[in-house]
Structures are given as C-alpha cells and as structure tokens.
Amino acid sequence: MHTIRINLPGGIVPAGDLLAIAEAAAAAGAEYLHIGHRQQLLVPVEAERLDDLVQALAAAGFAHEVDAEAYPNISSSYVVEDVFHSMAWLREGVYKDVLDLFDYRPRLKINLVDKGQTFVPFFTGNLNFIASDTPNYWYLYVRFPRHNALYCWPSLVYSEDIPGLSSAVERVVFAHREQFYDQPAADGALLYGLVNAAQPFGLQAIAAPLALPPFTLPYYEGFNRYGGKLWLGIYRRDERFALAFLRDVGRLCLQTRLGQLCTTSWKSLIVKGIDPADRPRWDAVLRRHRVNVRHAANELNWQVEDDCPAGLALKHELVRYFNEEDLRTYQLCFAIKTRPKTGLFGSIVVRSQADGLAQTGLHGERYELLHTRDFNPNSKDLVSFRQQVSRENLPWYLAQLCDQFYAQQEAASLPAPVLEEAPAPPAAPAGPPPLHQCRHCRTVYEAALGEPAQGVAPGTPWAALVGYRCPTCDAPAADFAAVRASPGEWLVAP
Numbered sequence: 001m002h003t004i005r006i007n008l009p010g011g012i013v014p015a016g017d018l019l020a021i022a023e024a025a026a027a028a029g030a031e032y033l034h035i036g037h038r039q040q041l042l043v044p045v046e047a048e049r050l051d052d053l054v055q056a057l058a059a060a061g062f063a064h065e066v067d068a069e070a071y072p073n074i075s076s077s078y079v080v081e082d083v084f085h086s087m088a089w090l091r092e093g094v095y096k097d098v099l100d101l102f103d104y105r106p107r108l109k110i111n112l113v114d115k116g117q118t119f120v121p122f123f124t125g126n127l128n129f130i131a132s133d134t135p136n137y138w139y140l141y142v143r144f145p146r147h148n149a150l151y152c153w154p155s156l157v158y159s160e161d162i163p164g165l166s167s168a169v170e171r172v173v174f175a176h177r178e179q180f181y182d183q184p185a186a187d188g189a190l191l192y193g194l195v196n197a198a199q200p201f202g203l204q205a206i207a208a209p210l211a212l213p214p215f216t217l218p219y220y221e222g223f224n225r226y227g228g229k230l231w232l233g234i235y236r237r238d239e240r241f242a243l244a245f246l247r248d249v250g251r252l253c254l255q256t257r258l259g260q261l262c263t264t265s266w267k268s269l270i271v272k273g274i275d276p277a278d279r280p281r282w283d284a285v286l287r288r289h290r291v292n293v294r295h296a297a298n299e300l301n302w303q304v305e306d307d308c309p310a311g312l313a314l315k316h317e318l319v320r321y322f323n324e325e326d327l328r329t330y331q332l333c334f335a336i337k338t339r340p341k342t343g344l345f346g347s348i349v350v351r352s353q354a355d356g357l358a359q360t361g362l363h364g365e366r367y368e369l370l371h372t373r374d375f376n377p378n379s380k381d382l383v384s385f386r387q388q389v390s391r392e393n394l395p396w397y398l399a400q401l402c403d404q405f406y407a408q409q410e411a412a413s414l415p416a417p418v419l420e421e422a423p424a425p426p427a428a429p430a431g432p433p434p435l436h437q438c439r440h441c442r443t444v445y446e447a448a449l450g451e452p453a454q455g456v457a458p459g460t461p462w463a464a465l466v467g468y469r470c471p472t473c474d475a476p477a478a479d480f481a482a483v484r485a486s487p488g489e490w491l492v493a494p
Helices: 015-027 047-060 092-100 159-175 188-198 243-255 276-288 309-325 394-413
Strands: 002-006 012-014 032-035 041-045 064-066 110-113 127-131 137-143 150-152 222-226 229-234 260-263 269-274 302-304 334-337 348-353 366-372 382-390 435-438 480-483
Touching: 002 047, 012 015, 012 092, 015 032, 015 041, 015 047, 015 243, 015 260, 032 243, 041 047, 047 064, 092 110, 092 159, 127 159, 137 159, 150 188, 159 188, 229 276, 243 260, 243 269, 243 276, 269 276, 302 309, 309 334, 309 394, 348 382, 348 394, 366 394, 382 394
Parallel strands: 110 127, 302 334, 334 348
Antiparallel strands: 002 041, 002 064, 012 260, 032 041, 127 137, 137 150, 222 229, 229 269, 260 269, 348 366, 366 382, 435 480
C-alpha cells in the first residue's frame, strides 16, 4: 500500500477539484481518503494501481507526492473566517492573495493564522505568520526545522512579502543546514541578518508584543448557523472519508453554487455558505452514506499523527474511558505522539517511550505524560508529569492531569484573602517533604498520586507503604532514596 499526498494550500479545496480527486482515486481502486493534520489529502492506494492514480493526478494538474512529505502543505486559519471568528482586515481575499503569490513549493512548513482564533494551531509551522492589529502586517515566529525553539522576527511582515520572505528564509536555512537545521542552538538574529543582507524587505516596527487568546476549541461538527447561512462540519471517527460520499458532496456543492470546501487541522471537513433552503439536500447525502455529525466534544479535541493506526486505537481507548467516567475536558486538547518531532499540538501530550523491561504486546507499552506549563497547546514549554506509565494505567493518570488543570484554574480565579490585621511573621519554612525516587530507573513515588496498580490509594505516605515495589523496574522500596524536589518537575530520565 502507498500513500499519495495532495496539498491544498491554506486548507482550501475547490468543489470541482475535490470531485476530480475523488473520481480519480476511485478509478484507481481506492475507497477512501484521509485529511492530514496540515489540511492536506492523503490517498492510500494499492501498489498495482499506483501508476494509474499518479498519471490521473498529473493529467489533471494536481501536484502530489508518493510516500513522502518533502513539500508540506501551507496551513491557514481561513477555515475559521466568519464561522468561528472574524478579524477586521483579514478576510477571504487577503488569504487568497497571499496564497496566490507563492510561485514555488515550500519545503518548510508555513502557517498563516489569525491571532484572535484558537481553532488552528499557531506554532506548528517552521514559518508562523500571525496577523497583527495593523492591517496587512503579520508577526513572524520562526521555529527552526526539527526543533521547538521560537524566534520572533524583529519586524512585522507585509502580506505581499510573505511568499518572497518565506522563499528567502528557506534558501538560507538549507544553504546553512549546519547552523539552522536540527540545531538546538540555532541563532535567529543570524538568520535575520543573512536573509536581509541577500534581499532586504520593508520594515514595519512591532508596536505591541503578540498576545494570544486563552485556548478554547469550538465545537466543529454538525449544522450551525452564521449570519443568514449554515455551515456543516464533518468528522469521521476512523479518519476515513469514503470516496463515494466525497463525490456526492462535490456534486452537491456544484449544484448549489458552493465553490469550495475547507479541510481542518483536526482532520475534518467544513462546508460554509449553505443556504438554509438546501439543508434537506445535505441531510439526504449524510443519510445516504450513514454519516453521523454529532460526536462527543471530548472525542473531537485530539491530535493523532497521520496514517497512525496504533495512535488512533489508543485515542479510542482513552476516549471510551473519558466517556465512562464522564470526565470534563473543556479547554484542553490532547496529542498522541508515537514518532519523534511530528509537530502535533496539545495541552496534554501522550508520548511513546522505549520499553525498558523488554516486554512485548500492549502490557509492555510505556508512555510519558507531559503538559504545557500553562496548559495552552500553543505553548512549547512542556513539563513532564509522569514517565514510564503502562498502558493500563494511562487513563487514570490522564484523569489526574485533567484534575490538576481544573484545580489550577480554580486557584487562579479565587480572590486574594482579605486580612483584617497584619499577620505575625511566619516561622522559617521547613521545606517540602522529600519524595522517594528509585535509584535504578528514577521513577518517583508521589504520595498525592499513590500507586493504583499496587492497591496504594492516593494520599498514602511513604512510611505507610508495605511491600511496595517500583512500578517501572520492580525494585524494592529499600532501593528508593529520599529526594527534595517539586511535584511535576522531578521526572527526569536516568
């Protein structure tokens, strides 16, 4: 099986193009396609039919790649325009004007994002252009390839300069890979100097630093009103969009004079501008293909790598637990990472770890749980919450991390206590009680969490443990040492 990637700049797909792609893929024996987390299309096709589909796409003028992603899609927040958010100057025409000026295929990931929305990630690209309050000017945050450090470009970028500046940055990065590619110490000021020395761009001072809104993920499924129109969001639990369904969608768009659709970074499809009088026709298409458009909100706030059945299966397992326990996940989103440096976005991250116990199967899987320090998924400042978590214990620890988020929110919202008189000077603090850490694998026992897998309830102090053994390497309690550290900060690999 091969995977063909078809880029849709900005996540915008003309209805006629969607219909043509779906028909070409179906003619090559494919039955479905996926939407990638950079808003591109992924079409799986059998090896013996690969040439047929490649030739059909080439004849129709669709640029594509086979089993590669050398030219990542340009991602944008155009999909939110009028639906979830509207900015005074960043309208449809601005997005399309900028996209039309790209006369080359970028090798760096580029994001074009409205700073007032929270639906599309801000910093998952290498070149992250974020609309400022100054009309037609953008902040630029550079995330060097294969690294999470961000560099703020010291001036705003004019809309029409975005393609040229992106090309110039790309040339410098790839000409100096030893300084900028997969380099933790990459120097943003040096990049800025080299780019402007080769091709000066107009400068516009940054009047105010970028301020991002608190994260909330809008419900992006089903029929919804805006203005006098409807928009329809379509999510598929298995991430598969049947080609027969997409052909009917494309035909109905053309019949009802809807020129385009939008793909999203949540691997869903959004159709804007539906006339309320045409809703029965859309209902008929959804009914014919048995498409459900009302999933639980805590199923929609996950990011999984493209073409990753293992990650998708784990997501479904965790979502089932969340539903059974009726857990609140509002203002949180989750990412499952099974591969290094995939650029996913989440306030809570589940990351695969190497199996140190040489076990096999699901019982041998180990994961690290991380969260951004402020639980905003656009932050890159990750804190490790727990390492070497078994698959069976993963849901319980995730629930604890959700509780931590809401406790943190509640504490931040409480007013400061009013004191009627000045308190007496406090005694010198004795410091936090020590935690106990395994000398072999660095696993830490934290009394507040306990160890449910061994029947140890949360709140059990170290001194009360009987027969306790390290949950990671099975070392006895005698091999743990007392350490002084802060919970949430101590989990460091040996």
